[in-house]
Amino acid sequence: MFTGIVQDVGTVIAIEEREQLHTHVVSMSPAMREGLALGASVSHNGCCLSVTAIEGENVSFDLMRETLRLTNLGDLAAGGRVNLERAARFGDEIGGHSMSGHIMGMAKLVEIDEAPNNRRLWFELPVELARFVFDKGYIGIDGISLTVGGVEAGRFCVNLIPETLARTTIGERVPGDRVNIEIDPQTQAIVETVERVLANRG
Incomplete structure (x- = not known):
């Protein structure tokens, strides 16, 4: 489980590409590597990956074909x-919202609205995901726990403070970029349950 509070930004220093499998070697800070072991789970842009090798500050992760298909990695x-x-570990503070690290798809950044000391980003969503996104609901974008600021036909926005822009990669995004999306699991469960009940009644 993850909380959607990004702890660091890592740099991909090498990528080994094999048929339907990539291995990413990521440079990670000492704080992020402390106590890290083979098989441990680390979220990359919101996607849960397992550690496959540790060599000094360089940590390796394998990305299978489904990960390559569904995410921007x-x-x-x-x-x-x-x-x-x-x-997350038992007893950790949950500063964002509960996230599984399972990416459901991607959204495209279509508009940036700049304002003094904050920024609003608008994203287009695939139709199959749009039904899970509600005004003031939670959403995971590239592993960042955010609150939905508004919803229009086929798109939604989030509002970003300077701290989020400084501590994550979202401030580097430009129109046309694709971001990883994880829908709030509780919202998904409620929507799918209501849809199933209504379908059975119909």
């Missing part, structure tokens, strides 16, 4: 930056 090249979060 397959778009990365050496030098790319990723939001990182270690798996």
Whole structure:
């Protein structure tokens, strides 16, 4: 489980590409590596990956074909930056919202609205995900726990404070970029339950 509070930004220093499998080697800070072991879970742009090798400050992760298909991690090249979060432990503060690290799809950044000391980003969502997004609901964007600021036909926005822009990669995003989306699991469960009940009654 993750909380959507990004702990660090790592740099991809190498990518080994094999058929339907990539291995990303990520440079991670000492704080992020403390106590890290093989098999440990680390969120990369919101996607849960397992540690496969540790060599000094460089940590390796395997990305299977489903991960490459559903997330923006397959778009990365050496030098790319990723939001990182270690798996939550019992007793940790939940500063964001509960996230599984399972990406449901991607959204495209279509508009940036700049204002003094904050920024509003508008994203287009695939139709199959749009039904789970509500005004003031939670959403995970590239592993960041955010509150939905508004919803229009086929798109939604989030409002970002300077701290979020400084501590994550979301401030580097430009129109046309794709971001990883994790829907709030409680919202998903409620929507799907209501849909199922209404379908049975119909």
